Amino acid sequence: MFTFARLDRLPPYVFATVNEIKMEARRAGQDIIDLGMGNPDLGTPQHIVDKLIEAAQKPHNHRYSASMGITKLRMAIAGWYDRRFGVSIDPDKEAIATIGVKEGMSHLILVTIRPGDVVFTPNPTYPIHPYSAIIAGGDVRGIPLGPEADFFENLLSATKTTWPRPKVLIISYPHNPTTEVVDLTFFQKIVDYAKEHDIMVIHDFAYADLVFDGYKAPSFLQAKGAKDVGVEFFSLSKSYSMPGWRVGFCAGNAQIVAALRRIKSYLDYGIFQPIQIASIIALNGDYDCVEQIRDTYKERRDALVNGLNRIGWNIKSPKGTMFVWAKIPEKFIQMRSVEFAKLLIAEAQVAVSPGLGFGEYGDEYVRFALIENPMRINQAIRGIRKIM
Secondary structure, rough: OOOOOOHHHHOOOOEEEEEHHHHHHHOOOOOOOEEEOOOOOOOOOHHHHHHHHHOOOOOHHHHOOOOOOHHHHHHHHHHHHHHHHHHOOOOOOEEEEOOOHHHHHHHHHHHOOOOOOEEEEEEOOOOOOHHHHHOOEEEEEEEOOEEOHHHHHHHHHHHOOOOEEEEEEEEEEEOOOOOOOHHHHHHHHHHHHHHHHOOEEEEOOOOOOOOOOOOOOHHHHHHHOHHHHEEEEHHHHHHOOOHHHEEEEEEEEEEHHHHHHHHHHHHOOOOOOOHHHHHHHHHOOOHHHHHHHHHHHHHHHHHHHHHHHOOOOOOOOOOOOOEEEEOOOOOHHHHHHHHHHHHHHHHHHOOOOEEHHOOOHHEEEEEEEEEHHHHHHHHHHHHHHHHO
């Protein structure tokens, strides 16, 4: 029989159990409101689509592209950082296009660590953060993060008790799934910590623009000395509602970017060039479309949070991301997240993501994704009221 050593290190996929129950219910004719997977349902802004169509009509754009991204896209990345955050990026040495954040981060970790190297990630967190290190043969240590945890203090404690010393720290703010947000002071503390302990920092900035109530998410690269210790990934999936296009980028430390560029040169020929051209239009364009997307998510957030509070499930309104991280109501807390998610499907006809899928410290929570309109969200609230 064949064996697959790297796959053997991966834990069971928690979400698969809930997804199968959801599909069984739908096959049985039930109207399940799916607030589980964070798959944006809004269409990509029309001017970006139009540019894709125009570029795709030109045969010379059908050839192999550059794995690091075409020059004008890297220049657009540099311009985006300058306008948004006042950060100077060298488009030739400090920026690289990636096929989404998952691809870029996975390959960066693959080229960065050796088997047995320790990688710190938040726990709970987006699965690719720990899984990229596990696939590469690293040892992951999860640092508790969330409403009831001081991540930085937990990070310091973990550093004192971990051997061998950690090589990489992966962070992400605004954070999926906990929706935690930070200020620039926090990033400065991270930079100073990384310099003191000789640790590389990778910041996943996927939800940079999905922020509410006056909060503005800082870039990790705004912190003094950030480019000395790390890089930042950004994805067009959420801000520009381009999830299926698979466009992201990595920017920051030139040595780290060069390492990612080299490994990618062995593995891919880059993103389809018309998609890169359309992405240039997105990054260089006005901000109105991003604000409209953000406002849509805010409307959905308000509908869900207000509705849950109204039926007795007390939830704090998040300042960022396209999610609501909800502690399981006290009367159901002993069920933990997977069984509670099953209950919601069976009794409320609502699908959510169990917190255990993001790490063991998430098992008292479920995550709602804001991927339905307010009318459907209110329908979900009526279903959940039945079990409350």
